[in-house]
Amino acid sequence: MRPTLRALREARWTIVAFAIAAFAMTALQSVAYFRMAGHTFAEHAAFGYSLSLEALANPVLVPPPLHPETVAGYVELRAFGPLAILFAAWALVSATASTSRRIVSRAAAFAISVIIAAAAACVGVLIGVASGGESVGVLRVVEAGLLLVALATSCYAICLVVAQGTSAPTVVAGGLLLALFFLNGLGRVFTQQLAEARWLSLFRYYELSAPLPAGGRFDVGGFAVLLVIAALGIGAATVLSTRRLSTASMRIASVKPRRPTFEPSPVSLLAFPVSRDLYPQRVALTAWGLAFAALGVVLVAAARTSMQDLLALPRGLPGLPQYIFVFYAQVLGQTWFEVALLMFVALVFAFVARWAADDREGRLETQLSAPYSRSAVVLERLAALAFTSAALAALSGLAVAFTSGALNLGLDPTRLADACLVLILFSVVLGAAGSFLTSSVPRAAPALAGTLVLAAYLDDQIGGPLGVPRWLQDISPFRLVGAPLASGVDGRSVALLLLFTLAFAGSSILAMQRRDVGA
């Protein structure tokens, strides 16, 4: 019990941050619904239809919504959908960050943390829905919360198992979760080819239920499978951990000592700025590169299938575009570009977490014991992120261009280049904000960066209906990136992104100069 309490105490700020995020997501989305959906039956129907079309255009990320014209259906789609991704990311970081061997205690602490955050999400739904004078069954809300807990703990268990067998647990477990997520998402598009394989993904079992909207259901079987995965995973991780420790000590005793090396590494990349920062992350960066390229290819194919589904809709319905060229670009904007934005958020988060760890684990103090200025630390970190983002955006853009060409889908190369440029700027502006947080409050930086990204996302998505001032909506990076594939880039938005990057980078340098390191 005591180790669990200790783990909970250590994670208290993370729990608070996730609980606030979960509450804000459900409460604000519920409130926003009442301001967006209109008042008449026809207005509700039109609103629901537009959401269904949006989901049809981006089936990889968004499952087909059930009654999106109702507040319950809307919240299921727009609040619990993103929360499932957020909680999966939380599970990944929690399971792979700690090196403690008390696996069961850690898992119990994580489960309790997730229950607290899921409860906050449920309270958010009840308050938000009540604010519009409607109500939603408490049991349905609790079921939605329980599903989040089951998904997060099963993700946690899978990551724990992976962490026992690799020296790069975050990369490998993150790659596996991402693969499972996209296996399920792509299964919605390639229904024939991936029909069987989709059942390998735990996200599929989560998606079997949609308890909130009328006519939705809580799939007990899917829920039970998630709990079984969680229990088996934690059990397997405990066994593997014990076995790993005993075999490691046996190996040390039995293996012939190898010839020691007294030479410094001959790798010349370690001698140059930026490359010396990226070289230790080469395995992770290669994995990112493969993921970006693979998604570029697969999402183009998914966009073509979605486009065919959309074209099969009866003509004359509202929301259907006129021209096939614009149409493909729009669908690709919904699939590839939006997924790429999400991936860049994850990339920036990984960089910010690493910068915070540099501070916590004494690497920053060691760097600063060399003749290396604090401004150089900040600038080199941002340059490394910019370089990585440029490489990944180019890789993904090339994959999109080649696949589009191979499938005879017309795509304006200038617009594609614009989209890649915007992705780089998006990544760098988020990174600069993360750098400012790391320079100011390193320990809380990852949680604060996550909160900032969520706030920017909600600002763009529901800022208008919630009465957020127009200027504040217009500076959300999610708004500033626009829709480059469909309508090109806006010079003013690019200038603002650059300006914010410079402002955050400058503030970051100042904050870094003024604070204590290793105190």
Added chain:
Amino acid sequence: MLPEMAVAAIRTSGLTKDYGGGHGIFDLDLQVAAQQVLGYLGPKGAGKTTTIRLLMGMIRPTRGSAYVFGLDCLREAVEVKRRVGYVPDETPEFGAMRGGEVVAYLAGLRGGVHKDRVRELAERFDLDLGRPHREYGRDDRQRLSIVLAFMHDPSLLILDEPSRGLDEERARELHALIDEAREAGATILLASRSAAEIERHCDVVALMRRGKLSRLMRAEDLPAELEERNRKALPS
């Protein structure tokens, strides 16, 4: 005479870092001449590491100033660190990076480090640079910190409990290395909780107590001073 010898190697004036609750260091006035070896002796929490972090420009003073070879430790931190080799109080964590990669990385940041010198130090301390840092034990990590501090033959060595975690043989090697650095003309600030270690190497000893400099004396006077303190501490 080297230009560095013309000014004090370390000079602090009214140096204070107040963490509140009586923690930190207060009004520290200290001067260490070039090529001198200063022992910085005191129990845990006496303020040794805080002073060292102030000299290294890692933390900002509440008031007062600190200079190394006439250079301001905050404003001219980069120049200061060009001249300094540093063994920190706590060893850092470099995860999957190999020892040799850590050395190459920091040598790259520093510049002007000779491979032969690194090899010589690693051999003397029997430190396998081919192993990942995460596999290093506590003593391996301490030995790596020593290699990193000495690899560029600095004019000033700031060593915060450098023998901690080392076995007897490696501690002897470290003492030999400190003697060599001293003979080569380096100034040394050696913080330790071990009076024997301080006595062995130092010309001057600064006794720290609760964040204040309680006495500054010649090293040969240290045994008598400690005996006197022990006598006073014993009940009559």
